[in-house]
């Protein structure tokens with residue numbers, strides 16, 4: 001496969017999707033030009049400019065750093081079509097109308113570069129039909145590229161080839177979308193709505209039908225069909241509001257237009273009518289989140305739900321019943337049995353929607369996807385399900401569940417009387433009790449289990465996300481184990497670099513974790529080129545384990561804690577001055593002590609979605625694992641590199657970040673806050689993190705890496721403290737910070753300025769850490785801090801006092 005170089009991307013359409021796709025391209029450093037129609041009034045780029053303006057108002061934010069929206073170039077079809085010739089990839093994301101898309105293709109075709117890939121983000125129109133509007137020269141380089149909303153956060157991108165798409169095109173695009181954009185690709189057949197929307201929207205419609213049958217309100221349905229079922233927390237109706245009810249109606253319309261008895265003949269077709277409530281809301285212009293009202297409406301701080309009987313919004317308080325909640329926590333086999341046999345309407349509803357989902361996926365698997373894995377991944381990555389339908393079915397007992405579905409079909413309870421396909425009950429799937437096996441996943445069209453893609457890009461994923469039953473290697477049992485304690489596993493994958501994986505809950509840093517990491521360092525120094533701190537799940541470390549220090553605190557108060565804090569600080573210095581490079585492979589959250597662990601590593605390799613901050617203030621403490629000492633040191637280094645500047649200028653921002661417990665909400669924003677350096681590496685795909693971190697550790701070792709020199713640190717001293725404190729007084733007196741916040745912030749100022757010494761005094765890291773320790777311990781004895789800690793341990797939420 002030749003390399004597909006993407007110098008620049010054109011996104012056509014600055015709507016909900018186009019603007020957010022452009023933002024994501026900026027996040028991963030791909031230059032992008034965003035087109036829309038020329039505005040009839042005002043500046044010609046008006047439509048795009050308005051869309052760009054809207055990007056910073058969206059939550060969760062589509063952009064990693066707010067100011068980077070400015071990097072998206074605005075363009076319109078009247079003036080800037082010539083710019084297309086400089087783009088290697090053109091992503092069309094205009095409104096879901098075949099005729100409009102075809103018109104636009106005619107308009108752009110003469111300007112597209114001869115080598116460029118052109119791809120449509122349509123939610124479900126026929127890619128083959130769209131290709132017909134393109135000149136023969138573009139047709140071999142045309143395909144579908146279906147992102148999910150919100151594109152920064154939803155992992156899935158479906159790629160769809162037409163019969164005329166060139167063989168290399170999808171391989172090239174899949175490689176770029178995976179490594180470059182960090183998305184997870186599923187290849188879909190060119191059938192209406194492809195895989196995820198076909199199964200997912202049919203599932204939402206089935207949910208609406210069954211909810212009506214069992215008389216459940218929208219908030220009850222959302223509570224049941226959200227986290228409690230291992231699905232996206234927004235459940236069903238709230239998800240529809242987020243997607244946009246008009247968009248949802250478009251996808252449903254595609255189903256109605258293309259799946260009727262005269263066309264594809266989907267046996268579930270009678271249930272694809274647009275639900276009356278949905279049609280009613282759309283008619284009123286209530287299109288969900290984008291218009292402020294849909295199935296829900298926010299009024300001030302309250303969220304109201306639609307009561308279709310009243311045709312109005314009422315307070316929302318509906319929840320799953322405790323008995324159903326308990327059933328949902330049982331292991332799969334027991335869970336499904338209890339739900340099915342219960343007479344509770346909520347339980348029956350949950351069984352009904354699961355059964356409908358299994359039934360639908362089984363009937364359609366052969367038509368829409370190559371194999372069952374593609375359906376399960378599409379539902380995980382596109383709809384936020386923890387498990388796809390086939391995985392859950394298999395986990396609960398393949399034959400038993402198949403029998404229940406068949407019984408429900410026979411009893412007229414299922415949504416369609418279409419029988420389960422023969423492959424469900426006869427042949428290898430029945431014999432193996434499922435569609436997923438270590439050999440591969442079942443492909444009804446190929447009549448065998450098919451293995452995963454062997455595209456070279458996947459060699460960058462040593463432990464790719466895997467479906468249940470596929471016998472995927474468990475990273476925590478892989479490689480060669482070098483050492484293990486209760487909370488850390490030290491191992492190696494390649495025999496060259498040691499890996500330390502924290503296994504404690506939320507990877508909280510306890511004395512046991514420190515002991516394990518210290519051992520890892522010792523082993524790495526003795527036998528390996530470097531050490532990578534990496535764990536397979538979505539947390540780097542949520543911070544210090546305060547609970548583990550409780551017994552010591554109860555016994556001997558803060559005096560007993562001080563030596564424990566010192567051990568943590570000593571370890572951080574040990575890490576910084578290690579004899580091998582240490583790379584922190586960060587993903588998910590790196591807070592408090594987790595942030596410090598990363599700060600004291602030789603290098604950081606962070607997944608784009610990493611949330612980093614010194615958040616100790618939230619529990620009434622100051623960072624005391626070297627976080628503040630690092631601020632003072634880095635400020636001194638920055639000031640030294642810019643002679644004539646004031647040291648305090650380099651302290652203020654990181655001081656504010658620590659004093660306000662600011663968290664960088666992406667790796668790139670965390671870099672702006674100073675928690676990552678320019679030399680650190682940001683990785684778009686989470687499953688490539690370990691590979692990149694190992695490569696970095698090796699490259700550092702191979703280039704003769706040495707720990708930094710220990711240098712004395714000039715500090716801002718008492719003048720700096722006074723200046724910072726003066727600015728804090730205003731916040732306190734204005735009611736923006738409590739007295740205790742003021743007190744903690746003053747202590748932070750004390751450390752980052754090096755204490756009550758003359759400006760320019762030279763201090764050591766150990767000295768700064770001793771200040772951290774002293775203030776940390778004094779706060780532990782403070783009743784307001786104790787209130788914050790207890791509140792956090794009991795409720796998980798910060799106490800404001």
Ligand code: NAD
Nearest residue numbers: 013014015016017018093094095096100121122123149247
């Ligand atoms: P949208 O309505 O928010 O934006 C559509 C954009 O198309 C607008 O900026 C509009 O100015 C432009 N447009 C309208 N008519 C046009 C024309 N005749 N020629 C050129 N441009 C025109 O839509 P969206 O939600 O961003 O969807 C865009 C595409 O992405 C659709 O194909 C949709 O099915 C697909 N999609 C949407 C979602 C979603 O959740 N919204 C998810 C995945 C895919």
